[in-house]
Amino acid sequence: MIATNLYQSVLLDPVLQRGADTIKIVSGYTSPGMCRRHIEDIVESEKRIKIELIVGMIPNDGLFEGDHIAFSDLMDNGHLGLPISCSYVCRRPGVHSKIYIWEQDGQPKEAFLGSANYSQGAFINGNSREVLEKCAPDEARKYFDAISADTIYCNNPDVENEIEINKIKKSSFKRPANTEFRGSTIIPMTTGEMSAEFVRLSLLDSKGKVPFTSGLNWGQRDKRDLNQAYIRVPADVMRMKFFPDRKEQFTVLTDDGKAIICVTAQPGTKGQPLDRYKAIHSSTNNSLLGEYFRYRLGLMSGAFVKTSDVTDYGRTDVTFYKIDPETYYMDFSV
DSSP: OBOSOHIIIIIIHHHHTTOOOEEEEEESSBOHHHHHHHHHHHHHTTOOOEEEEEEOSHHHHOEEHHHHHHHHHHHHHOBTTBOEEEEEEOSSSOOOOEEEEEEETTEEEEEEEESOOBSHHHHTSOSSOOOEEEEOHHHHHHHHHHHHTTEEETTOTTHHHHSOEEOBOGGGOOOOOTTOOEEEEEEEETTEEEEEEEEEEESSOTTSSOOSSSGGGTTOSTTSOTTOOOEEOOHHHHHHTOSOOTTOOEEEEETTSOEEEEEEEOOSSTTOOTTOOSEEEESSOTTHHHHHHHHHTTOOTTOOOOHHHHHHHTOSEEEEEEEETTEEEEEOOO
16 A cells, blocks of 8 residues: 555556557546646656546536636646646546546556545645555546546537536636635636635736736746746735645636636745745746736737736736635636
8 A cells, every 4th residue: 555655656657668659548527737737847858748537526516618618728738748638527426436547558557546636635745644555557547438438528519518517607706806805705606606725816016017027017028938938926925825825736717708817826935835926927938927917908929018018907916816726716707
């Protein structure tokens, strides 16, 4: 039984040490950020894998819209040049089991089953105590294939007719009053209502201006991508642990239906713990967030963002709502 160092033992060593090239996963719950983090750590070691993922508990709980958008993008485009296949269980009952099967040249070589969902909380940041143990690879592969018969690919045109995608009802959504910067509120969803913590983060500096070479204009310097941008996170919000630690990727669904994978970043000093950060930016390509805000502000790609661009738009802050530890909703509506 494996009770410690699960990430290295189960998700890295089979490919790094034993040459596996494909992992087939059944997991009750998971996230697009976990897929990206896993691939990035494999690529960093100059290896390649293919991920075939089945998300199991959707018949019981549905799926948040932001995760669905991000999973579909991963399946359509892969990540760092590596393919990702993602399918949803669409017939009741839901599948709560967690199983990990490593293959090499199409043959199952080793497999693990246990309590750990394919998530950063289970494998990386230690938010829960999990165990996995080895099982028979051929039997595990048969189980995966049996579950596959009750799934639909996440990018199938009919997927929204087969599963429940939980969307925020934007028509009745009201952002917190201007005097409130953090707290909790009720968000109307297509499947009912949910309570969510929120924080409001300013796009301006302490002088009430869009900074010249930081924030939305982080890339406005020599030899930088002009779209590079970040959102500043005040120290008091950082201490709330509202956002994940550095290196943990999370999905941000925007009020206009986009999904951006983000990370917290910028420790105050070198060597600070991962729970210390000053900013949020898009993962892998930190120009994506800047491109998004320029689009919303009606600016050309790479344009310098003036304070008047933000004030004329009608809003100088964004509100983040925490759906779960790896999924957030960002409101920039006016």
